[in-house]
Amino acid sequence: MDSSQAALEALMDGRWAAIRDQARRDLPLDLFEPADDLTTDQHRHRVREHMRWLAAGGLTGLGFPKEVGGAGDVGGSIVSTEMLGYGDLSVMVKAGVQWGLFGGAVNALGTQGHHAAYLPQIISGELLGCFAMTETGHGSDVAALRTTATYDVDAAEFVIATPDDQARKDYIGGAACDARMAVVFAQLITAAGPHGVHALLVPLRDEAGNPLPGIRIEECGRKAGLNGVDNGRIWFDAVRVPREALLDRFGQVASDGSYTSSIENPSRRFFTMLGTLVRGRISVAGAVGSATQAALTLAIRYADERRQFSRPGSADEVVLLDYATHQRRLLPALATTYALHFAQEELVESLQEHAEAEELDEVAQRELETRAAGLKAIATWHATSTIQTCREACGGHGYLSSSRLPQLKSDTDVFTTFEGDNTVLLQLVAKGLLTGYRNDFGALDTLGTVRFVADQVVSSIVERTAARTLLQRIVDAAPRRAEESDLLDRGWQCAAFQDRERHIVEGLARRLRKAGKADGDAFAAFNAAQPHLLAAARAHVASELLEAFVAAIDRCADPVAAQLLGSVCDLYALSSIEADSAWFVEHGRLTAARAKAVHKAVDGLCATLRPQARQLVDGFGIPDSWLSSTLVR
Numbered sequence: 078m079d080s081s082q083a084a085l086e087a088l089m090d091g092r093w094a095a096i097r098d099q100a101r102r103d104l105p106l107d108l109f110e111p112a113d114d115l116t117t118d119q120h121r122h123r124v125r126e127h128m129r130w131l132a133a134g135g136l137t138g139l140g141f142p143k144e145v146g147g148a149g150d151v152g153g154s155i156v157s158t159e160m161l162g163y164g165d166l167s168v169m170v171k172a173g174v175q176w177g178l179f180g181g182a183v184n185a186l187g188t189q190g191h192h193a194a195y196l197p198q199i200i201s202g203e204l205l206g207c208f209a210m211t212e213t214g215h216g217s218d219v220a221a222l223r224t225t226a227t228y229d230v231d232a233a234e235f236v237i238a239t240p241d242d243q244a245r246k247d248y249i250g251g252a253a254c255d256a257r258m259a260v261v262f263a264q265l266i267t268a269a270g271p272h273g274v275h276a277l278l279v280p281l282r283d284e285a286g287n288p289l290p291g292i293r294i295e296e297c298g299r300k301a302g303l304n305g306v307d308n309g310r311i312w313f314d315a316v317r318v319p320r321e322a323l324l325d326r327f328g329q330v331a332s333d334g335s336y337t338s339s340i341e342n343p344s345r346r347f348f349t350m351l352g353t354l355v356r357g358r359i360s361v362a363g364a365v366g367s368a369t370q371a372a373l374t375l376a377i378r379y380a381d382e383r384r385q386f387s388r389p390g391s392a393d394e395v396v397l398l399d400y401a402t403h404q405r406r407l408l409p410a411l412a413t414t415y416a417l418h419f420a421q422e423e424l425v426e427s428l429q430e431h432a433e434a435e436e437l438d439e440v441a442q443r444e445l446e447t448r449a450a451g452l453k454a455i456a457t458w459h460a461t462s463t464i465q466t467c468r469e470a471c472g473g474h475g476y477l478s479s480s481r482l483p484q485l486k487s488d489t490d491v492f493t494t495f496e497g498d499n500t501v502l503l504q505l506v507a508k509g510l511l512t513g514y515r516n517d518f519g520a521l522d523t524l525g526t527v528r529f530v531a532d533q534v535v536s537s538i539v540e541r542t543a544a545r546t547l548l549q550r551i552v553d554a555a556p557r558r559a560e561e562s563d564l565l566d567r568g569w570q571c572a573a574f575q576d577r578e579r580h581i582v583e584g585l586a587r588r589l590r591k592a593g594k595a596d597g598d599a600f601a602a603f604n605a606a607q608p609h610l611l612a613a614a615r616a617h618v619a620s621e622l623l624e625a626f627v628a629a630i631d632r633c634a635d636p637v638a639a640q641l642l643g644s645v646c647d648l649y650a651l652s653s654i655e656a657d658s659a660w661f662v663e664h665g666r667l668t669a670a671r672a673k674a675v676h677k678a679v680d681g682l683c684a685t686l687r688p689q690a691r692q693l694v695d696g697f698g699i700p701d702s703w704l705s706s707t708l709v710r
């Protein structure tokens with residue numbers, strides 16, 4: 078490997094390179110073998126074996142506090158999950174449920190007693206658990222969950238109940254077979270009344286694996302993908318748990334039934350609680366990035382070998398990747414995948430900083446949560462469309478199970494829905510932008526946002542939104558006359574992204590401000606503005622990706638690698654502008670002639686990068702033995 082390739086790979090590996098290397102060295106190769114010919118039972122069995130292997134290897138403690146045998150390396154734990162994303166995604170999801178969601182909830186929502194009693198067994202895999210939030214009737218709207226946890230003063234116990242079938246827990250990973258305990262999200266009720274959704278630890282099964290009295294569990298059945306994960310439904314029939322089962326970091330019930338919380342406002346308390354669970358979302362964004370990288374590696378390596386049709390006047394057949402359309406289909410997706418990878422690395426760094434902070438900073442937490450929501454949504458949608466493109470780019474071969482692409486497609490599909498539905502998440506992002514992360518973030522269907530925005534000065538919202546220093550620095554240094562500057566000028570690109578974001582957010586803020594001041598139906602106005610909210614969120618995330626890419630190039634010490642990344646970044650920026658060229662032209666940001674020039678520049682960049690396409694997928698650092706596909710054998 079030459080030094081610039083090594084520099085590229087080192088940059089991609091980032092701060093947690095040692096964890097990535099360890100995974101490359103140690104992960105068992107059968108983790109990468111296809112699973113689509115396995116029965117549900119066989120697949121689940123194989124996943125269980127991998128879970129045991131992971132627990133025995135000690136990596137499962139990475140994200141937990143040192144006091145309970147963990148390593149306090151939250152970023153490392155996310156990267157370690159990201160590495161599992163190159164293999165069987167059922168393992169990544171099942172591990173994510175056990176150590177990310179179940180263990181993560183005990184850690185984030187519980188207090189010292191819970192940590193000492195449960196985390197060591199969770200880390201070692203002796204106690205398998207699940208995360209029971211979603212109900213059949215309510216998925217995205219968590220505040221409306223209907224399972225109840227009612228405090229019985231005389232017995233000093235909570236009584237957990239499922240009022241009807243709409244309130245049964247649904248889709249719960251690990252519930253169908255393996256989980257012995259659940260973190261159950263339920264409406265907490267004391268004699269004084271309801272206190273909103275809280276989480277409690279509820280045992281589900283005995284040592285022999287049988288459901289405990291009052292617990293009914295059913296299989297969800299065969300799914301489109303991820304069939305190595307045992308998703309199930311749970312009903313609670315007046316199940317009693319001790320008072321200590323309440324994960325009580327944010328809300329406590331004393332033995333006399335009195336309720337206390339350090340966060341008085343119930344809505345703020347609820348969103349703060351949910352916000353501490355952000356790690357799951359970040360893991361999903363990272364792991365789906367790995368799956369996308371694997372698909373692109375397969376498709377680009379295949380396209381670099383496969384020939385179809387002769388060149389006129391020559392006996393030589395043309396290599397697929399020499400076709401302009403093939404480059405167009407794969408290389409902009411490759412560029413976006415790089416951008417997402419750098420943004421993910423930054424997000425993980427922020428999470429680590431946040432975890433190391435002495436005190437909980439609510440605004441910083443909401444900002445982190447918003448970034449995670451935006452990146453998760455964009456990364457999972459990008460995965461879905463890119464993996465489909467890769468499948469088509471490999472023709473019939475890509476449709477065979479042995480290519481691995483069908484499984485990547487079916488396994489990643491639901492990533493757009495779990496850990497937060499993407500459309501709902503992007504609304505959350507837009508709301509965070511409008512409110513500066515300050516109000517009771519997340520209550521999407523209330524009039525709160527409209528009222529809040531009505532009291533704000535639009536320019537201050539826009540200033541707050543666009544306060545990213547690196548992008549601003551580059552924009553400030555850019556030539557004044559945008560129409561004349563080179564399309565490959567980074568300053569122009571950054572200004573175009575920033576301008577789009579500002580304009581959309583400004584328009585949205587004005588619209589909601591007007592609605593908030595009028596006497597009309599504020600919900601209808603907010604509802605009508607939903608597409609506008611999504612456009613604002615998308616523009617915002619696109620700016621974040623560009624900024625992360627620029628920062629990564631700045632960090633790259635090798636000039637050859639930096640130049641290559643510069644072209645990849647150009648391709649990301651210009652293909653993003655091209656995809657949204659209708660907006661740029663409609664808003665007078667691009668003339669028709671300049672929009673055409675953008676198309677031409679994207680064509681040119683695809684041709685320029687074609688010879689380096691293989692080098693760029695190698696930059697993902699996926700060992701050949703992990704690709705496990707007939708496309709590259």
Ligand SMILES: Cc1cc2nc3c(=O)[nH]c(=O)nc-3n(C[C@H](O)[C@H](O)[C@H](O)COP(=O)(O)OP(=O)(O)OC[C@H]3O[C@@H](n4cnc5c(N)ncnc54)[C@H](O)[C@@H]3O)c2cc1C
Binds near residue numbers: 498
């Ligand atoms: C394989 C799998 C594993 C899962 N694992 C778990 C688990 O372990 N634990 C757990 O608790 N949950 C789990 N879930 C549940 C998952 O988190 C939910 O499915 C998800 O939150 C979406 O909820 P929902 O299915 O009720 O969809 P809904 O919320 O009903 O959404 C349906 C559609 O309506 C749209 N929509 C909803 N609200 C709005 C709105 N305000 N504005 C505009 N559009 C809207 C959404 O975009 C979506 O397209 C899992 C789900 C699956 C499929």
